[in-house]
Amino acid sequence: MTEISPKLVHTLSLIMVLTSFAAVEARNLRHATVAYLCQALLICGLLAVYSIENTALLYWAVTALVTKAVLVPAFLWRSTEGVPNESRSLIGFGTSSIVAILVLALMYVFTHAHARFFVQSGTYQAATPSTLLSIAETNLAVAFTVFVLGLYAILTRRDAIKTVIGLCLLENGVHLSLVSLAPTIRETALAGISTEVVVTVWLLLYIIGGIRDKFGTTDTSKLSELHW
Amino acid sequence: MHAMVAAVIGVPIAGAVLCLAVRDKASKYIAVLATAVAAAYASAIAAAQSKVTVVFGGLPWLGEGAAKALFGYQVDPLASIMLLAATIIGLVTAIYSFGYVSVGNREHSTSSGQARYFFWLMLFVASMCGIALSPNLLQLLIFWEMTTLCSWALISFYDNEESLKAGMKALIMTSFGGLFFIGGLVWVFSATKSMGFDALALMTPTARAWAFVLFLIAAWAKSAQLPFHTWLPDAMAAPTPISAYLHAASMVKAGVFLVARLLLAGWHLPYDAALLLVVAALVTMFSALYFYFFQSDAKRLLAFSTIAQLGYIMLGLGIGSMGADLATRGAVLHILMHAFAKTLLFLSIGVVAYTQGTRELTKLSGLAAKAPVAAFGFFVGAFALSGVPPLPCFWSKLYMLSGALQLKGSFGPVILVLVMLESLATFGWFLYVGQRIFYGKPANEDPCGIPLSMNAILIALILATILVPIAGIPIAAQIVGL
Amino acid sequence: MFQSNVEITFLVLVVGALISGMSRSWRTAGWVAAVFVGAATVLCWIDVVNVLVGSKTIHHTILHLPLFGTSLAVDLDPLGAGFLLLTIAITFLATIYSIGYMGGEVTEKPLRFYTPLLLFAAGMIGVVSVQDWLAFFLFWELMTLASYVLVVFNREDPVVQRAGLKYFIMTHVASAGLLIAALVLWLKTGSFSFGEQATALKSSTDWLRNTLLALYFLAFATKSGVFPFGDWLPDAYPAAPSGVSAILSGVAGKLGAYGVLRVFWQMMGDSLTRAELMTWGVVIAVFGTVSAFVGGVTAMRENDFKRQLAFSSIGQTGYIYLALGIGIALLRSERLEPIAQLALLGAGFHILNDAVYKSLLFMSAGSVLYSTGTRDLNKVGGLAAVMPWAAAAAFVGVLSLSGLPPTNGFASKWVIYQSSISAGLEFAPFLIMAIVAFFAGLSTFAYSLKFFYGTAFLGTPSAEREPKRLPRTMTIAQVVLAAICVIVGMVPATAVKLVSSAFQLDNHALYRISSYGALSTQPHIHPLAAYWNPVGLAIALGVCVLFAEFIRTVGRPGKREVPNWYCGEEHVEHEVRFRAQDFYSAFNEIFAKVYPRLPAPRLPGVKKLRSVLDFDEWLYQPITASGRRIITKISRSHAGVPQLYIIWQIAGMGIVLAILLFTIR
Incomplete structure (x- = not known):
């Protein structure tokens, strides 16, 4: 049985930050989709790496490959057909980059200072190898950043497609933290698989398609007619 | 007995489900068939004259003891009276609706939705039978809320703004009352660990009186008694046969039935609570009477008369709980007698509205020549309602009044005089309204085609109304009060 | 199965009601109804003869009602039998009359007339042949209900509607009192029978007893139309078809008097104290006197002849109640007992006579209405030429109503005056009542003259419409009644015997009766003994008439015919008729306020x-x-x-x- 390489994990997770930033910031929705696809592949890879520790995670990795890396990008691709560019965002690129860097830095400091609290208050008992612990510290920082970037996308991007992408980012952040905090128990895989948002994405995109047909736009700020 | 009880509740439910499965056209046949079967079994149960309580099972998590025995049925004279009213009037309503809910209706031409209509109607019949047969408060509550739901759906049947509003109003006001029912139930259960009707006997007299008042508020709301009476006149937006059923045999009767059930469970109601019951009933009767004189819509007039008549039942129960057995019998008998008289009135007015397209008293005149059966039915109904002998309500009122006279002191004579006054005023006003609608010069020369089913059921109902005391009095005579 | 004819009669009437209702032809339905009522009459009379002549009572139970502690039973005693006799006979004649009357231009179905008519008769028979308050009440209400349907027969007319409404509501309200009284006493005894309830009433407290008696009185006075409880009467009688008016006024109204007799005399006569008897007697007599006065005066004012007769009914009921009151007031008093008996006899006799002549007059009025289509006295005239027999009958009726000898009306009023004056000599208020009643009798004469002579039958015909001839059935009914009027008037002794056997009075104690029908008061009643010999008087009058005719023939007075002179103006003859509204105008001005029409009261704060x-x-x-x-x-x-x-x-x-x-x- 081989050990998990912390370097590999760190690399993969740090690239995740980049991909999520790209997915949030790309004006072209198809580019954003591609960025998201990259991130999905990365998290699949991470899961695969963790399955060294816990074979059950392999099932999750395979499921994630199908849902995150195939189905969700495919849905996004189909629904962005013919409308490559997103509507103008509320906050520009410069601010976004500052926010992303700040969040990452803050989270890094925070997790490395207080990770033990999170880790030990969970199911993750003292028996956990110290390598996993150190991996978890960085991963948590990354997961939080991805999560916040997803939230940031939802809140600041007007385009509904971007909202969906933001939702997927949220999911990825949560999944990353989940797998980092409790890689050794089998139930983690179950929890991960059962929280896949693929159906939600499909539904959202279906509704967005309907909205586009009805209103000719997916700009959420122009949808106030929907309220009663 | 198991099979009969199952049939009385099950057949209408099965019919309801079947109605949803088939098309509009077939639904009415199913409805008539199902209600007829239910009525037949209800008559059989009433004829058997047995007193049985059977319990099958309960809710284990509620704890030991009485909570284990929650679901079953209870057959006794009171249940028989209610069953007869619910199923026979249900059958009459179904047959009448046969012609009424159709394209030929000049007030509300209806071409679709029969399946929905009959679905709810039959569910209604089943729920009322469920109420009648419930052996304890919990089961009664379940069916109670079902009737609220059914009445909501049926009042809103026409889907216009007026009927939707009326349905919502009925729903809100009766479920508001239902909250008190639940409150009372929870209180009684937590205090006695029992949900039986006789559980109140285990409480202290003060607690018992207050718990009873909670149930009473629920019953007031359900039976449209003051101050919750306002939903009933608005509920006239419902199709007329539904109004007939709602008023005569179901929904509002559930309220008085609950009170009767509680009072007949063999415990003594403190005098103050009984006094409250009596006074509220009197106030209701006279307020409703007062409103008679302002109604221009024939159906709203009938609504207020229902409020007053339910006041009679409450009054009878109140006097009964003060110790006059006869009054209790009279009140229970009045449930059945009023059911027939009121249905007759409603169905007659229904014929009028069907042919004339309006229920405004000012626009109706001289219909006796065109709709002789309806005219006759209206007068028989009005006389029956106001207690002209030997028609139904005369006997029930006779019982109640004799009960009132059994009371000690001057209370009884005062009630006697008040009730007489109310009856006579009702009589006079209904006579006046009847003359106004049916006598005089015809308002228009339009011919009116009344479906055979409507006329036939009216004639049958007139006969039944004249004969119903023969069936009802022996059953009521078996009821033993305190 | 059937032990008496009464229940067979009841059944016959109900079946008759159903069968005659099925017919579509008025004529057929009428004859069917007449046959059934005729059969009922024969059956009833057999029982009546058994009871009155054979002096036995019929009593047997039909149906037990243990739930109410009572049973439905036929219970015919002489009092009931007397009323039964009258009721069914008048109803029969009215039915015969209606065959013709309703055969005219009626568009309604016979179901709406003959069915309730026969049920009405059934209700009346039931009322007089039971001795049980629950049954009494049921039949009483059946009677009210059926008669209401008859009153509103012309239901398209709003006036008729109002009349029917008023009638039904007022009598229904009044009969509610009966129910209350019956219930209260039922709770005391557990029985509805007259006898046991009377016992309970006797043992009640004074307060309760008198309250209940008041309720009884109210119910019965309302039914008979005593002023002011009979306010429905002037509206309802004219509204009904005339045959029904005849029954309503002739017999249904008399059942109120039956009730008073039953309660205050038969039930309570033995158990009330003298003071109570006196009080109630005076109350009844006062109401009677007031009715007689108001009825008489108001009838004089009316130009609608059916309404006029309705007011006259109030007046005649007043006489009956006056006599009843005197009878009850003096009951069981040691010295004046014979006067009480005389008064009761007078009441009974007047009930009989009024039933006959009042139904006759309503039929006459119906004939005029049938013939001319109007009830306005100003528009009719000269009908004697069109309907000679009916006119003759009406003449007899008017004489009876006015109480002129030698008709039956005089005979019974004579008895009433006799008793009231005799009583008045002992107790002065009765004398005042007698005087008022006498005055009312004069006004009766005046208004009936107006009806008969003034306009309807004599005088010049009105040109508004060609009068129709009467069907034979109508004429027959009137002639029969007129004949009864004359016969009873000529031979009062027979009728007195009948009444006294119905009332179980000893008529020999009251009168010496001669073989040719003359009556003379027994001296122990009062020293001012009176003698009444109608046959002798009739012979004397006949001789006078013959003598006058003899003088005329012998004297051969010159005779010339001159047209009326209208100051040279030319007039069509019927325009210058002496019209009904011109009668008694001075008199009417004086009494204009006697029966005012009050506006409906307005309630504040509604x-x-x-x-x-x-x-x-x-x-x-x-x-x-x-x-x-x-x-x-x-x-x-x-x-x-x-x-x-x-x-x-x-x-x-x-x-x-x-x-x-x-x-x-």
Whole structure:
């Protein structure tokens, strides 16, 4: 049985930050989709790496490959057909980059200072190898950043497609933290698989398609007619 | 007995489900068939004259003891009276609706939705039978809320703004009352660990009186008694046969039935609570009477008369709980007698509205020549309602009044005089309204085609109304009060 | 199965009601009804003869009603039998009359007339042949209900509608009192029978007893139309078809008197104290006197001849009640007992006579109405030429009503005056009543003359419409009644015997009866013994008439015919008739206020109370409105921007997390 390489994990997770930033910031929705696809592949890879520790995670990795890396990008691709560019965002690129860097830095400091609290208050008992612990510290920082970037996308991007992408980012952040905090128990895989948002994405995109047909736009700020 | 009880509740439910499965056209046949079967079994149960309580099972998590025995049925004279009213009037309503809910209706031409209509109607019949047969408060509550739901759906049947509003109003006001029912139930259960009707006997007299008042508020709301009476006149937006059923045999009767059930469970109601019951009933009767004189819509007039008549039942129960057995019998008998008289009135007015397209008293005149059966039915109904002998309500009122006279002191004579006054005023006003609608010069020369089913059921109902005391009095005579 | 004819009669009438209702032809239905009522009459009379002549009572139970502690039983005693005799006979004649009367231009179905008519008869038979208050009440209401249907026969006419409404409501309200009384006493004894309830009434407290007696009196006085309880009467009698008016006035109204006799005399006569008897007797007599006066005076004013007869009914009922009152007041008094008996005899005799001549007069009025189509006395005239027999009968009826000898009306009024004056010599108020009644009798003469002579039958014909001839059935009924009037008037002794056997009075104690029908008061009643020999008087009058005719023939007075002179103006003859409204104008001005038409009272505060009771308006609608306002305000936060909702969510999540972290620590 081989050990998990912390370097590999760190690399993969740090690239995740980049991909999520790209997915949030790309004006072209198809580019954003591609960025998201990259991130999905990365998290699949991470899961695969963790399955060294816990074979059950392999099932999750395979499921994630199908849902995150195939189905969700495919849905996004189909629904962005013919409308490559997103509507103008509320906050520009410069601010976004500052926010992303700040969040990452803050989270890094925070997790490395207080990770033990999170880790030990969970199911993750003292028996956990110290390598996993150190991996978890960085991963948590990354997961939080991805999560916040997803939230940031939802809140600041007007385009509904971007909202969906933001939702997927949220999911990825949560999944990353989940797998980092409790890689050794089998139930983690179950929890991960059962929280896949693929159906939600499909539904959202279906509704967005309907909205586009009805209103000719997916700009959420122009949808106030929907309220009663 | 198991099979009969199952049939009385099950057949209408099965019919309801079947109605949803088939098309509009077939639904009415199913409805008539199902209600007829239910009525037949209800008559059989009433004829058997047995007193049985059977319990099958309960809710284990509620704890030991009485909570284990929650679901079953209870057959006794009171249940028989209610069953007869619910199923026979249900059958009459179904047959009448046969012609009424159709394209030929000049007030509300209806071409679709029969399946929905009959679905709810039959569910209604089943729920009322469920109420009648419930052996304890919990089961009664379940069916109670079902009737609220059914009445909501049926009042809103026409889907216009007026009927939707009326349905919502009925729903809100009766479920508001239902909250008190639940409150009372929870209180009684937590205090006695029992949900039986006789559980109140285990409480202290003060607690018992207050718990009873909670149930009473629920019953007031359900039976449209003051101050919750306002939903009933608005509920006239419902199709007329539904109004007939709602008023005569179901929904509002559930309220008085609950009170009767509680009072007949063999415990003594403190005098103050009984006094409250009596006074509220009197106030209701006279307020409703007062409103008679302002109604221009024939159906709203009938609504207020229902409020007053339910006041009679409450009054009878109140006097009964003060110790006059006869009054209790009279009140229970009045449930059945009023059911027939009121249905007759409603169905007659229904014929009028069907042919004339309006229920405004000012626009109706001289219909006796065109709709002789309806005219006759209206007068028989009005006389029956106001207690002209030997028609139904005369006997029930006779019982109640004799009960009132059994009371000690001057209370009884005062009630006697008040009730007489109310009856006579009702009589006079209904006579006046009847003359106004049916006598005089015809308002228009339009011919009116009344479906055979409507006329036939009216004639049958007139006969039944004249004969119903023969069936009802022996059953009521078996009821033993305190 | 059947032990008496009464229940067979009842059955016959009910079956007759159904069968005659099935017919579509008025003529057929009428004859069918007449056959059934005729059969009923024969059957009843057999029983009546058994009871009155054979002096045995019929009593047997038909149906036990253990639930109410009572049973339905036929119970025919002489009093009931006497009324039964009258009721069914008059009903039979009225039915015969109606065959012709209703055969005219009637568009309704016979179901609406003959069925209730026969049920009406059945109800009346039931009322007089039971001795049980529950049964009495049921039949009483059947009677009221059926007669209501008959009163509103011309239901398209709003006047008729109002009349029917008033009639039904007033009598129904009054009979509610009967029910109350019966119930109260039932609770005391557990029985509805007359006898046991009388015992209970006897043992009640004074207060309760007199209250219940008042209820009885109210119910019966309303039915018989005693002023002011009979306010329905002037509207309802004219509204009904004339045959029905005849029954209503002739017999149905008399059943009120039956009730008074039954309660105050038969039931309570032995058990009330003298003071109570006196009080109630005076009360009844006073109401009777007032009725007689008001009826007489008001009838004089009316130009609608059916309404006039209705007021006259009030007046004649007044006579009956006067006599009843005197009889009850003096009952069981040691010295004046014979006067009481005389008064009761007078009441009974007048009931019989009034039934005959009043139904006759209503039939006459119906004939005029049938013939001319109007009830306005100003528009009719000269009908004697068209309907000679009916005119002759009406003449007899009018003489009877006015109480002129030698008709039956005089005979019974004579007895009443006799008794009231005799009583008045002992107790002065009765004398005043007698005088008032005498005055009313004069006005009766005046108004009936107006009806007969003034316009309808004599005088010049009105040109408004060609009068129709009467069908034979109508004429026959009137002639028969007129014949009875004359016969009873000529031979009063037979009728007196009949009445006294119905009332179980010893007529020999009251009268010496000669073989040719003359009556003379027994001297022990009063020293001013009176003698009445109608046959002798008739012979004397006949001789006078013959003598006058003889003088005329012998004297051969010159005779010339001259047209009336109208100051040279030319007039059509019927325009210058002496019209009904010109009669007694001075008299009417004096008594204009006797029976005013009051406007409907207006109640204050009606609208206020209504809005107070309308909970929707001030309670529920404000609550729902404010609820809606609050909800609308909350819904403003629903801006339609997804981002905003997400912020809400995040904020919510933050709060939840904060709470969780706080509590977990």
